[in-house]
Amino acid sequence: MTLTFVDWSIMLIYFLFVLGIGIALKRYMKTSTDFFLSGRSIPAWVAGLAFLSANLGAQEVIGMGASGAKYGIATSHFYWIGAVPAMIFLGVFMMPFYYGSRARSVPEYLKLRFDEKTRGLNAISFAIMTVFSSGISLYAVGLLLQAILGWDFTVSILVSAVIVLVYVFLGGLTSAIYNEVLQFFLIVFGFAPLVILGLIDVGGWSGLQSRLATVATANGYGAGAWSDSWSYMGTASSNPMGIEWFGLAMGLGFVLSFGYWCTDFLVVQRAMAADSMTSARRTPIIASVPKMLFPFLVILPGMIAIALTYQAGKSGFALPHKPDGTFNYDMAVPLMLGHYFPTGMLGIGLTALLASFMSGMAGNVTAFNTVWTYDIYQSYIKRGASDQHYLWMGRMATVFGILLSVAAAFVATRFNNIMDMLQLVFAFVNAPLFATFLLGMFWKRTTGHGAFMGLLSGTLAAAIHHGLTLPMGASVGIKGGWLGPVHIYRSEMAQNFWAAIFAWTACFLVTIAVSMLSKPKPESELRGLVYSLTEKARDTGVVWYKRVTVVGAIVLLLTVVLNIIFW
């Protein structure tokens, strides 16, 4: 792929605007609340688009395109059951506690609801995870730019990291949010023409369907395995994901999806920065509308890529192979950009790819600097200092958070296994989270000891499950089975989903058992933190499209319709 002057100027314009926003916002960063929570003054639509965009890292755009090629339209489960219902649940039921308690972060809510040790556990593991996750994505992007554009790995990593550093350092969360909104539109406008051109090329949805039938039968599945989302989910062996409907609905649709969207501070922070309770509740609901439509933007290019590949010769497009002979699915989206976009439009497409990467990284960085400053530094290292001191600490945390990410990216180039191992441990830590929040918010008897022990048992259960199972064709080791494999899953994804189900169940049961045995907090301390002791948030008296329950119900209904159309 070669770039010309036009493409370079487009990229340059984008960089100038991103940095310009940071510089323009610098003068508004007067207090720590400005820096970490945007002064709690962000309107709902801005917070909503940022909520979505912070999650929309390059791994999402590249990864969902790759899954589209690998699994077909079934990838939409990551959106339609793996995100939308959880986002609506967050807005309708959980936001009143997060926002109403005036906690400034998710760990701080845990401190108010439970106790110091539960907060500490969550804050420290979250801080470590965000730094390393952003390092891992930095590494992935560096490799990608090297592969498609021949850019130097070190230079592209450093340039991207420095740009994110500058705009977050100067403008804090506001700068991250503003850029996320800008990046959201860039991603939409950069990828939409790709989908349009691709669909014209393959003859619309029906043309794509018939071409995907070739892909499916060539791989030994039923004709619709790539173009139907549910029909082939009856058993794990009939679909390329290797998972059956129950594991999918419970593992992805319930445990992992609610665990991520309802508890991860990376996204929840955007809603906490909203200008009122109503706006905070509307934030995830507004985000769920584009989220519901995103499969068409990010999954379809991958599906078109695999369809073209199976007609190689006629289409002139082919996915490259990895050294082990399998397709290199991660190249699907970048190569599709090069296949359809002439110079000019190619600049927009690649800039959108860079934008998605930066918004994901900025999301990690702002979540990290806030949790570090509020939940670790202010809680355990220096309490009661001046506001200016914490503002300064937030800026320092931005610098060393990014330095650590860059260091992690370079470590990953040498020791790839360490990163795989870390991601595995993170999955163990995250899997049980939603059980703790669900019990904490809806059962006033839940205690701090219960929550803490529940989280530890959930993580342990995930680790034991991993030690006892293996995905098909894998050898004992990082993929599992180190305690002696007793069960073989059809795919790694099935193993992950079931690990989450076991972790959640263990956490749920242990939290209840330990809570029954320990002394609950007095009710007076739980007001505003637990469902039964909080005045219900009402949204009557505003127009229907501003009511979270009404809009939430409409989005859910539309999601059901989409599932039926692509059944």
Place this chain on the structure above:
Amino acid sequence: MGLDIRIPIGLMFALLGFVLVFAGLIMNSAVYQRSLGINVNLWWGLVLLVFGAVMLVLGARGRATVRPTDESLEGRKTEEREHQLGLEKETTSDE
């Protein structure tokens, strides 16, 4: 007071749209072979121009979308809580 996000978004997309339209007008049509013979630079450039213009109009008419803490009700309450709990030292407001 404050910077309305729609202004930079509008400016950037208008500028990108302009660059694309310009490229679409001057470039040899042979480059559009890969985009199925469609002059995607020209057409998509026009789309971006229109979007940018709409954002600029909305931004110019609407009110600012972010305010500093001391002008935001919820922001002030957050600061008050920090002082009450002793998380932060009280400071004079004219700092």
